[in-house]
Amino acid sequence: NAGVTQTPKFRILKIGQSMTLQCTQDMNHNYMYWYRQDPGMGLKLIYYSVGAGITDKGEVPNGYNVSRSTTEDFPLRLELAAPSQTSVYFCASRVARSGNTIYFGEGSWLTVV
Amino acid sequence: DQQVKQNSPSLSVQEGRISILNCDYTNSMFDYFLWYKKYPAEGPTFLISISSIKDKNEDGRFTVFLNKSAKHLSLHIVPSQPGDSAVYFCAASGGIQGAQKLVFGQGTRLTINP
Numbered sequence: 001n002a003g004v005t006q007t008p009k010f011r012i013l014k015i016g017q018s019m020t021l022q023c024t025q026d027m028n029h030n031y032m033y034w035y036r037q038d039p040g041m042g043l044k045l046i047y048y049s050v051g052a053g054i055t056d057k058g059e060v061p062n063g064y065n066v067s068r069s070t071t072e073d074f075p076l077r078l079e080l081a082a083p084s085q086t087s088v089y090f091c092a093s094r095v096a097r098s099g100n101t102i103y104f105g106e107g108s109w110l111t112v113v
Numbered sequence: 114d115q116q117v118k119q120n121s122p123s124l125s126v127q128e129g130r131i132s133i134l135n136c137d138y139t140n141s142m143f144d145y146f147l148w149y150k151k152y153p154a155e156g157p158t159f160l161i162s163i164s165s166i167k168d169k170n171e172d173g174r175f176t177v178f179l180n181k182s183a184k185h186l187s188l189h190i191v192p193s194q195p196g197d198s199a200v201y202f203c204a205a206s207g208g209i210q211g212a213q214k215l216v217f218g219q220g221t222r223l224t225i226n227p
Contacts (some may be wrong), residue, residue, distance in 0.1 A: 004156075031213055040122070042202060042217040043157070050213055058214065090156055101147060102215060104156030 002026050006091050006105035013081040013112045021076040021108050023091030029103075030096040032074040033058075034066065036087040037107075043090065049074055050096070081112045116140045117205050119218035127226050132190040134221050136203030139184065144207035147215070148177060148188045151200045161188070165207070193225045 004025045013019055025032065030051050035043040035058075045058030049068040063085055065077040074093075078085060088109050094102040118137045126132045134148075144165040149157035163170040163177045163186065170177050176189045190197055203218040 033214075035217075040219070042117075042119075042219040045214055045216075048214060092156075101159040101162060104149075104158070106156045107154070 004091055004093055004103055004105035006089070006108050008108060009106070010109045011111070013078070013110065015081060015083065015112060017081050018077070018079050019081065019110075020078075021089055021091070021110070023074045023076065023105060024072050025074075025091075025093040025103075026072065027093060027095075027103070028071060029093035030071070031094045031102070032068065033092040033102065034064070034074070034076045035090045035092065036060065037090065038087050046076065046089075078110075083112050086110060086112045115219075116143075117203055117216050117218040119201075119203055119221050121221050122219070123222040123224070125224045125226060126193050128195060129192045132188075132193045132197065132223055132225070134188040134190075134201050134203075134223065136186050136188075136218055137184060138186075138205050140205070140207075140216075141184070142207050143205040143216075145205065146177070146179060146186050147204045147206075148175075149202040149204060149217075151202065151220070157202060160201070190223075193223075195225050195227060198223060198225045 007022045033048045034046040044060045047066040049055045088107050091105040092102045147162040148160040150160045151157040161175045179186045200220045200222050202220045204215040206215050
């Protein structure tokens with residue numbers, strides 16, 4: 001029972017480099033999310049998706065892009081990495097009905113130097 | 114604009130006593146509230162939730178209270194155990210536009226002392 005799987009778990013990027021954080025879920029959940037957590041802060045929503053082909057911005061979308069070509073996958077793309085994007089990234093998913101809890105992946109630690 | 118606030122960054126409680134974690138919100142459209150628990154190097158895990166039609170929900174040692182007029186909710190853990198030491202996040206969702214999204218507070222680090 002894999003749940004929400006994120007890769008890579010750790011990554012160091014140089015300023016200006018690009019990378020993709022992968023996220024996949026095997027629970028057939030419609031909704032998927034990307035959050036970031038900075039030290040001592042709560043989770044901030046970057047992007048979310050309510051189904052394949054549909055994505056929308058959250059609170060802090062600048063510097064990121066997403067796509068949702070399948071129900072299972074929701075990759076997060078950083079095009080030009082900046083030190084401000086050093087953070088822990090969490091992917092999450094849930095079923096469509098309002099109020100259901102969301103399930104998180106284990107997190108991806110990203111450092112931009 | 115912090116819609117969900119946890120004003121205590123940390124809380125220390127003796128083992129066996131009651132732990133009370135607090136959360137305030139500003140958006141009156143929120144109608145569903147959740148508490149998540151997070152250990153270091155892991156993703157948050159769901160703990161307990163409450164709908165706005167209720168004012169209390171219990172699950173074992175965990176009880177969440179909701180005061181809609183004060184826009185305040187609290188999580189009570191009794192008795193507190195060493196394994197409860199973690200960061201606790203309050204989250205809320207609701208409204209036509211917001212039903213799909215959870216808004217999180219900053220978290221409270223709970224330490225249970227033996």
